[in-house]
Ligand SMILES: Cc1cc2nc3c(=O)[nH]c(=O)nc-3n(C[C@H](O)[C@H](O)[C@H](O)COP(=O)(O)O)c2cc1C
């Protein structure tokens with residue numbers, strides 16, 4: 224517990240409240256009244272400061288779960304693939320009586336009479352292409368067969384290589400990998416059978432060369448490269464990454480923080496999880512280059528609580544990088560010190576929003592802050608300048624150093640450059656991930672060519688193009704895309 228507390232500045236020990244709650248729950252199974260009192264005292268807080276977290280974050284529970292706890296996704300792709308039938312079968316097998324309606328978001332856990340099993344419906348687990356999915360204990364299980372509960376309980380997989388492989392294992396054999404319409408930069412090694420998460424594998428592929436190169440450049444040079452690249456944030460808002468970075472003053476006296484947003488909870492999205500699970504050093508390298516450019520000495524990876532395996536993989540990658548002096552004191556003799564810590568969320572979707580995330584990282588409920596004045600680059604973590612970037616955005620930084628900003632900007636469209644990882648799930652034959660140049664592939668190509676078209680007997684009714692906040696596109700609808708052009712000469716474009 225002391226090691227967890229030491230990850231945060233002493234005067235901000237409240238940040239350790241969620242890590243301590245996780246540790247307590249992992250050890251004792253649930254958060255008791257004693258836990259609340261003990262953690263509050265340990266951190267010099269009032270018990271209410273801890274209780275407000277337990278009652279806000281769905282992953283914390285005030286009652287014991289079964290010896291084996293199963294979290295089952297009920298969001299769209301999983302619901303379409305039979306997660307409600309799976310829940311019924313689980314309950315019948317375990318003799319669990321579930322109330323017809325959940326009693327709110329808290330403790331909707333149903334425990335079997337013998338206490339051996341408990342089940343809970345949760346929202347999207349970021350593996351929609353292998354629906355239906357659930358987490359058994361701490362392990363993600365994909366393509367679960369609703370009629371083989373015994374298999375579900377038996378099956379075990381290697382913790383650091385989730386199945387999925389771009390949909391390869393869920394689909395009919397796919398001869399060409401990656402798909403010819405793809406342009407892989409960030410996903411170059413993801414899904415490759417010989418690729419592992421070890422640092423040695425990453426180094427053999429030229430890993431950390433861009434960090435070495437960046438350390439020879441001035442901070443201003445790196446920020447300019449990112450500006451010239453035209454990179455837009457990949458977390459949803461699409462804000463210019465270089466412009467955001469340039470809000471940090473070069474002579475800033477307060478500590479500057481970098482936060483990697485790995486909360487990936489948007490239904491239909493699973494791109495960040497694959498980077499974390501399969502190529503954690505790529506993310507770390509991107510973060511370390513970014514820290515150097517921003518003069519940020521501390522970085523946090525806010526990873527969603529359900530990515531238990533992902534958090535472990537990242538922790539291991541950090542320690543491997545430390546042994547090579549890619550992080551820690553005096554990185555590669557550059558006199559630059561930097562620390563990277565993993566911080567787990569606890570099931571609250573809203574913590575993906577950057578100011579809610581910052582509140583959560585400060586050990587509070589993830590209520591978003593009002594902008595202005597709380598723009599993170601000005602008043603962020605601990606009221607210090609903070610850059611929040613998405614996992615994929617930070618990986619792109621490494622490629623911008625490798626290629627140069629101008630060369631990167633040649634990919635994609637003017638003013639919307641580079642590659643993007645798109646995720647396809649639902650009633651298609653080859654659900655999975657695809658890295659494409661921005662604007663190079665139409666929705667029709669994505670659905671009918673890359674994702675193999677609709678499953679037999681299915682008819683396209685609608686497409687949700689980007690998470691549940693996006694407009695649902697009806698199959699018979701011609702829709703208009705507003706091109707992201709500052710001068711917007713092209714205006715609206717029919718698709
Ligand atoms: C409700 C809501 C949820 C969000 N969830 C995520 C998320 O899971 N991951 C993410 O990177 N950004 C998410 N965002 C966007 C972040 O607020 C922020 O714009 C982003 O992390 C900035 O990084 P970027 O500039 O690299 O995209 C969310 C925004 C909103 C409003």
Ligand code: FES
Nearest residue numbers: 296301348350351
């Ligand atoms: S909808 Fe179930 S994992 Fe995304």
